Amino acid sequence: MVTIHLIPGDITEQSVDAVVNAANSSLLGGGGVDGAIHRRGGPEILAECRALRASRYGKVLPTGEAVATTAGRLPARWVIHTVGPVWSASEDRSPQLASCYRESLRVARELGARTVAFPAISTGVYGWPLEDGARVALAAVREETERDDAFEEIRFVLFGEGAYDAFTRAL
Numbered sequence: 180m181v182t183i184h185l186i187p188g189d190i191t192e193q194s195v196d197a198v199v200n201a202a203n204s205s206l207l208g209g210g211g212v213d214g215a216i217h218r219r220g221g222p223e224i225l226a227e228c229r230a231l232r233a234s235r236y237g238k239v240l241p242t243g244e245a246v247a248t249t250a251g252r253l254p255a256r257w258v259i260h261t262v263g264p265v266w267s268a269s270e271d272r273s274p275q276l277a278s279c280y281r282e283s284l285r286v287a288r289e290l291g292a293r294t295v296a297f298p299a300i301s302t303g304v305y306g307w308p309l310e311d312g313a314r315v316a317l318a319a320v321r322e323e324t325e326r327d328d329a330f331e332e333i334r335f336v337l338f339g340e341g342a343y344d345a346f347t348r349a350l
């Protein structure tokens with residue numbers, strides 16, 4: 180059975196099979212967790228992102244989808260890049276946010292990754308309220324991991340007290 184852990188801290192320090200990146204559709208890096216992953220992981224990650232853009236995706240990775248690269252110098256085997264939706268007060272985009280978690284786990288499953296670390300996708304630059312982001316994240320991950328024994332451990336690595344508290348309440 181899978182164990183779900185909530186961990187306060189920095190996702191780039193996690194020793195896991197796969198680290199999930201809250202990227203943008205360009206796959207060319209950015210701020211927040213994306214910036215931290217590319218900084219700590221080194222240029223190999225960006226090189227693979229560029230190659231993926233050229234070969235599989237054309238210019239963009241659509242919102243809600245996921246793709247894997249090397250983890251470079253991070254203490255992980257793979258980075259799985261996914262693109263969260265920007266928060267909207269007028270439109271319910273939670274299916275797209277749930278899709279990020281599900282698709283990342285689908286890619287992880289294909290790779291044979293048994294331990295996966297997630298950040299709180301879309302809750303930074305993309306403006307998603309933490310409480311709601313936590314609820315969507317936990318529901319999607321529970322649903323996707325309870326089907327079989329593919330995963331051993333899922334970690335939510337939460338930056339800042341607000342995120343950790345929101346996930347603790349949602350769990």
Ligand code: AR6
Nearest residue numbers: 189190201203209210211212213215301302303304305338
């Ligand atoms: N470890 C874990 N969580 C982190 C870290 C870290 N090192 N750094 C930030 N967070 P964000 P988004 C948290 O903005 O909202 C980028 O520019 C952060 O506190 O990284 O999906 C991309 O290129 C927040 O709770 O991602 C996109 O353009 C969560 O990670 C855009 O931001 C997500 O915040 C994506 O925005």
